[in-house]
Amino acid sequence: MMNSWLKSAAIITKNEKWIPGGVVSLNRKSEPNICFSKGKGSRVWDIEGNEYIDYQAGFAAAFLGHNDPDVNAAVLASINDDSVLMGAGPTDLEGRFAELFCNSVPTAEKLQITTTGSEATYHAIRIARAVTGRDHVIIMQGGYNGWHNDVAGNVISDLKDIGGRVSPGEYPFDSLSAGIPEEHKSLIHVVNYNDLESIQYITKRYPVACLILEPVLQNIGIVKPESGYLEGLRKLADETGFLLIFDEVKTGFRHALGGYQSVCGVTPDLSTFGKAIANGYPMGVIAGKAKYMDYFVHPDKEKRVLIAGTFNAHPLTTIAAIATLKKLSSSEYSVYQHVEKLGLALENGLNDILSKYDKPFYVARQGSAFCVYFMDHAPKDFHDIALHNDAAFDKTYRHRLIEQGIFNFPLPFKQGSISFAHSMADIEETLEKNKKVLSALFNR
DSSP: OOOOOHHHHHHHHHHTTTSGGGSSSGGGOOSSOOOEEEEEBTEEEETTOOEEEESOHHHHTOTTOBTOHHHHHHHHHHHHTTOOOOSSSOOHHHHHHHHHHHHHSTTOSEEEEESSHHHHHHHHHHHHHHHHSOOEEEEEETOOOOSSTTTOBOSSOOHHHHOSOOSSSOBOOOBSSTTOOHHHHTTEEEEETTOHHHHHHHHTTSOEEEEEEOSSBOSSSOBOOOTTHHHHHHHHHHHHOOEEEEEETTTTTTSOTTOHHHHHTOOOSEEEEOGGGGTTSSOEEEEEOHHHHGGGGOSSTTTOOOOOOTTTTOHHHHHHHHHHHHHHHOTTTOHHHHHHHHHHHHHHHHHHHHTTSSSOOEEEEETTEEEEESSSSOOOSHHHHHHHSOHHHHHHHHHHHHHTTEEOOSSTTOOEEOOTTOOHHHHHHHHHHHHHHHHHHTTO
16 A cells, blocks of 8 residues: 655655746646656556556546557657658648548548647637637536636636526636636636536627537546537537537547547537547647638638647657557557447446445446546536535545555546556456455445
8 A cells, every 4th residue: 555655745845946836737736746757558657666557647648558559669760760840841741640630530621730739729719719700708617628718717616616506697707827817708608518508598698609618528527418418509509600619639539539529420610639649649639620720721811810839740749649540540459449348347347346335426437438426326517516426535535546556636526547558457456446445435
């Protein structure tokens, strides 16, 4: 059992001299703060030498597993071939990737490449405003779409800041950051997921350019769309003229080669991707209907949308993405069948273990992504989780699993991610550790 991470604490303290908070992305901070030194496949090791079965996977980015040998081999070959970042002219790599991507995601007619998912969502909203001539944006309470002003709010809110459930209506903009102008906040409208009535309410009152959402909310666990919800969004977008944007930075390529949109059968106007697209190498993609994507090259300067970035389609990242998509689409590996088998085994095992205790629970899963809630039903939206999930028990449960060498982010209702590198033996060990932890928690 692990119960102290002294070397990790020393790293944080040392870093704080030069880095505010000691971490370059502050949403990585947690308790415990563990400094990981290496990863291979389904396993990671911290600087104390402790080994873990990993379900964090870079916030779901390492879908093939850490340091996948095929992706690494492609990147190393590119380095040995003297690949170059010129910042001038087109590259063959970006064209090869674009063709492979658009053949994988049937709803994507054209794409552009960014370095992060946040940049992709930023550009998607810009396009929507250019296309519609409107400024207002609808986002989801409990969704996360990046760090920029349009979307930096209302992820895991305190109910005293946003109030109780409202429908029809909207919630206050619960900012994640200082420095966002009040005038800008007034353009953003927050509603609960699975609530079509509130979207109708807002579109009748404001000129809405777009609605952006994760088609499955995966920053508060796994919250699935109710029957007809995504279809209802498509209908409202068509009727009222806003663009429907699916943020598939987490769902894309993890749930299907065509993204979750290929699972649900609903075609958005624009989509954003990242994380698993290059198995953790830094890439974002904005894709969608050509008539909207072509606003990047609109002949009218007043309507043209800027996209720029020295590191967009960096050769090492792009070759990693090509290798990732090739492996995901290969019948030789059967990636999606493998992770579905593991996901089902984990779901069934957790249900069997947890049912032995007098504690409400619900195991939510979409393919390789999962979350254990300590409530007695599938979550509908953020308020449902905030009101019913036992967050204190959830946190303790996660901490005890980490002490047993099973790592998932130690924050209540955060998603767990199975990778292609996980084995059935990993799942069985995870279930055995769950038995041990829960037996101790319930003194049985």
